[in-house]
Every structure is written in structure tokens, then in C-alpha cells.
Amino acid sequence: MRFLRAELAALATATAYGLKVGVIADLHTNPYYDPTISADYDCVKQQGATTDVVAPLCRYGCDSSTSLINVMLQHFRSTFGKPDLLLVTGDHVAHCIDDLDGKLSTIAITSQLVNDYFGDTPVLFQIGNNDTKDHDQAPSNADRTSYYTDLWSMWFKNMDGNQSLYNDSSIQ
Numbered sequence: 001m002r003f004l005r006a007e008l009a010a011l012a013t014a015t016a017y018g019l020k021v022g023v024i025a026d027l028h029t030n031p032y033y034d035p036t037i038s039a040d041y042d043c044v045k046q047q048g049a050t051t052d053v054v055a056p057l058c059r060y061g062c063d064s065s066t067s068l069i070n071v072m073l074q075h076f077r078s079t080f081g082k083p084d085l086l087l088v089t090g091d092h093v094a095h096c097i098d099d100l101d102g103k104l105s106t107i108a109i110t111s112q113l114v115n116d117y118f119g120d121t122p123v124l125f126q127i128g129n130n131d132t133k134d135h136d137q138a139p140s141n142a143d144r145t146s147y148y149t150d151l152w153s154m155w156f157k158n159m160d161g162n163q164s165l166y167n168d169s170s171i172q
Contacts, residue, residue: 014085019085025088029092030043033058043058090131104147115159115161156172
């Protein structure tokens, strides 16, 4: 809830000053997507059998491949240009990724893709119900510190448009 309030405050402030704000939601990135695997198996090679129809960008019933995310971000940037502020709401991670390391790795991949297209823009990220170890749950006490530290690095230290905010202890 804390992140949502911060994003709403940023959106309200941006609107009041006439800033152009972009919003990207529910990417559900699947870095393990295989264009030859059926949606019956989450389109992941280790889980399923091949199909006759190859779907290079994505398949109906599967979460987004990194190729599809790339195409979408490129189209967003070329169509709308550079926003003054970009909000990337939660659910960065595909439904088929269950372990915390896999989720953090996927969030890192998604964050890097956003940075590739919007590195010159301040970007505010939000955690979604698919982005933590236990679906619909905040990180456990055991995982909390490392989880938020990893996100802080990904979203501030490694995000070009947020570098000026990295050392702001009030945000951290």
C-alpha cells in the first residue's frame, strides 16, 4: 500500500505540473518462454511437449516473452515518445515462476528492458501479487531485507533515470 500512495502522489504532482506520465502494467514476463511449446505447459520447454505452430513473440494462454516485452516497449517509446515520468505497476513475473530467485531474476530482466528504452526517464515501480515468493503475500520476515535490498538496487542503483534518487535516504 505504501508504494501505491507514493505512485498516486507522483501522478497527482505530475498532472498538476502538466507532465507527461506513462503507465505500464502487468508485464508478467516469462524469460523461459519457448515458442515451440504448447500453452498447456505454460510455454516452458522443461514442462511440455512441442506444438506444430511456432509462436515467436508469444502464444495465447502464456505469459509475455522477453521478445514481446521488447516489441511493446519499443512501440510505446516510438509512439508516445519520452514521458516525464514512467509508472511500472506490479506483476512483473510470469505465473509459472514460483521460486524467489527466479522471481528476482525475472524482475531484474524486466527492469533492464525498461531501462533500455526509458533509461533517461524517472521510473517508479510497484510490486504486484505475483512478484513475491508466496503469491498474494508480502515477503516473509526471512526474505524481506534481501528482497527489498535487491529491488532497491534494481530500481534505483541500476535504473539510469533514478540514479539521482539512489542516495536519498528518505526514499530508501
